[in-house]
Amino acid sequence: MSSPEASNIGLSVAASEQSSAARSLVGVGTHVPALDGIRGLAILLVMIFHMNLLAGASRVDHAARFISSAGWTGVDLFFVLSGFLITGILLDTKHGKGYFRLFYARRALRIFPLYYAVVAFSLIVLPAVAAHLPPVAQAKLDRFGTIGSDGWMYWAYLSNFAIASAEKFRHGILDISWSLAIEEQFYLVWPAVVYLLSREKLLYACVGAIFFAIGFRCYLVWHGAHPIAVHLLTPSRIDALAVGAFIAAAIRGPGGLEALLRIGRPLALAAFAIVTLGLGYRFLSNTGRPGEEGFASANLPEIQTVGLTLIAVAFGGLLVHVVAAAGRGSSLERSSRASWIVRFFESGLLRALGKYSYAMYLFHQPVRAVIRDLVIPRSLMDGKVFASDKLWVAHSQILPQVVFTTASIAVTFALAWVSWHVFEKRCLAIKKYVEYKRA
Numbered sequence: 001m002s003s004p005e006a007s008n009i010g011l012s013v014a015a016s017e018q019s020s021a022a023r024s025l026v027g028v029g030t031h032v033p034a035l036d037g038i039r040g041l042a043i044l045l046v047m048i049f050h051m052n053l054l055a056g057a058s059r060v061d062h063a064a065r066f067i068s069s070a071g072w073t074g075v076d077l078f079f080v081l082s083g084f085l086i087t088g089i090l091l092d093t094k095h096g097k098g099y100f101r102l103f104y105a106r107r108a109l110r111i112f113p114l115y116y117a118v119v120a121f122s123l124i125v126l127p128a129v130a131a132h133l134p135p136v137a138q139a140k141l142d143r144f145g146t147i148g149s150d151g152w153m154y155w156a157y158l159s160n161f162a163i164a165s166a167e168k169f170r171h172g173i174l175d176i177s178w179s180l181a182i183e184e185q186f187y188l189v190w191p192a193v194v195y196l197l198s199r200e201k202l203l204y205a206c207v208g209a210i211f212f213a214i215g216f217r218c219y220l221v222w223h224g225a226h227p228i229a230v231h232l233l234t235p236s237r238i239d240a241l242a243v244g245a246f247i248a249a250a251i252r253g254p255g256g257l258e259a260l261l262r263i264g265r266p267l268a269l270a271a272f273a274i275v276t277l278g279l280g281y282r283f284l285s286n287t288g289r290p291g292e293e294g295f296a297s298a299n300l301p302e303i304q305t306v307g308l309t310l311i312a313v314a315f316g317g318l319l320v321h322v323v324a325a326a327g328r329g330s331s332l333e334r335s336s337r338a339s340w341i342v343r344f345f346e347s348g349l350l351r352a353l354g355k356y357s358y359a360m361y362l363f364h365q366p367v368r369a370v371i372r373d374l375v376i377p378r379s380l381m382d383g384k385v386f387a388s389d390k391l392w393v394a395h396s397q398i399l400p401q402v403v404f405t406t407a408s409i410a411v412t413f414a415l416a417w418v419s420w421h422v423f424e425k426r427c428l429a430i431k432k433y434v435e436y437k438r439a
Contacts, residue, residue: 034326037345038081038319040353045074047364047412051405053372055385056397064398066283070296073311075179076240080315082183083244087202090194091252093436103191105434111358113427114419115180116155118362122173123151134374147171157184164229173366178232180361185234186241199249206246210309213239218305227299240312247316257324268317271310278302352413359416359424367412371404 049071054061093099130138147154147170153162154171160178169175197205216235230236247264251257279296281287300307325342344350353360372384380390380400391400 032323032326033351034322034342034345035081035085036354037347037350038077038322038354039357040350040355041345042074042077042081043353043357043360044350044409045071045077046361047071047409048405049074050364051368051408052401053381053385053404054397054401055382055388056392056395057388058396060396060398063283064401066279066296070279072298073315076308076311077315077318078179079183079237079240080244080312080319083186083241084248084319085244086187086190087194087245087248088252089436090191091199091202091248094195096436098434099195100191102434102436104187106431106436107187109427109431109434111180111184114359114362114424115177117423119154119174119177122171123154126173147174157181160232160234164226164232167226167228169228172369176361176365182232182234182237183241186238190241190245199252202249203246203253206242206249209242210239210246210312213237213242214306214309217308221301221304227304230304231298237308239309240315243309243312243316244319247320251320251323257320257327260320261324264317264320268314268320272314272317275307275310275314278307356413356416356420359419360412363415363419364408364412367415368408371408371411376404 048068052065052068052071054065054068056062090099090103093102096102147162150162150166153159154174154177157177158181159174160181163169163175163178193205194202213236216233217230220230220233220236247260250260253259282296282300297303298308303311322341322345325339326346372381380387382388382390386397386400391397393399
């Protein structure tokens with residue numbers, strides 16, 4: 001998951017008409033509001049996916065469940081954005097003093113404090129107070145203990161490997177950290193790759209990583225690996241990070257952003273069309289995978305082989321389009337098409353969600369569980385979903401679903417706001433001692 005701090009080290013596209021290279025200039029320390037909005041869209045997709053409790057059989061419920069079950073792709077959008085922002089930082093500072101030290105110090109200050117606070121709360125505090133909690137909460141915490149001897153892997157940012165090995169999600173709070181583990185593993189390796197390779201060779205490395213990820217996933221699927229392992233292992237997911245990294249390197253080359261737009265836009269549209277047609281077929285033929293993962297499942301074989309890469313390319317095209325539109329000067333200078341997309345991603349709601357997305361990502365699962373299990377009356381629930389014969393409004397469960405999702409997002413946002421102002425930004429204040437110096 002892309003952390004909010006990276007947006008402040010993002011890209012600044014000059015509005016000068018003198019040359020395409022000038023329009024793709026990148027500056028460390030600049031801030032592009034629309035990128036906050038992209039991050040806001042990503043966290044919104046993830047939360048809508050996890051908040052889905054629909055069990056109704058009406059066409060409306062079926063369609064809504066299908067659409068919301070594709071929200072897992074928000075993590076892929078995070079990956080693309082993270083690869084883009086982090087690679088941009090590294091390229092802009094690779095010849096400066098303290099390249100590795102500054103990068104890792106700033107990453108640690110942004111990521112570690114809140115993450116380790118959540119891990120400590122989950123693995124130390126909650127087990128200690130479990131006996132004093134309501135019976136429903138105690139029953140829920142009992143199964144958290146099943147991570148057993150693997151607990152150290154959550155401290156070491158290896159939770160994706162722990163979950164893949166177990167072939168199941170086991171902790172209602174910490175299992176969400178699998179994507180953070182992938183990003184942290186990416187951070188450990190990628191600075192050295194960028195440092196050692198020229199920009200041109202880095203482009204080839206990104207393309208190689210994309211095809212390696214496809215091959216790795218195809219190999220796993222062909223040999224019957226568990227879908228969770230295919231989805232969570234780091235080699236399986238480097239293509240999304242590499243797509244973002246490729247964009248960051250490409251816009252710093254000859255032709256810059258305009259050249260990337262000419263090539264990338266039709267490629268991204270084709271990728272989006274293929275994925276949409278594939279999922280549309282699953283919906284119309286009702287051959288998806290109903291259940292907790294939803295009908296537009298990440299576990300479908302076509303998604304696990306080439307689909308994840310196509311989704312990353314589609315999101316890469318969205319990123320390029322937004323960056324290009326945001327860099328075309330004032331709203332008066334933008335085309336109407338560019339203007340609406342920038343206004344959308346610069347909207348106050350998406351930017352606010354993007355600003356607090358890191359804490360929201362870590363908090364939203366337990367918030368969902370508390371509201372679902374302790375607030376909603378048992379008579380209205382059937383396991384983890386709404387009872388099929390309850391809460392019907394015009395033969396649909398859409399209204400209670402909207403209320404539940406809105407309430408869960410609002411509570412999560414409020415907790416994230418408190419986390420930012422009470423805890424996170426105080427840790428970030430230390431970053432003034434490790435400022436980037438562009439070469």
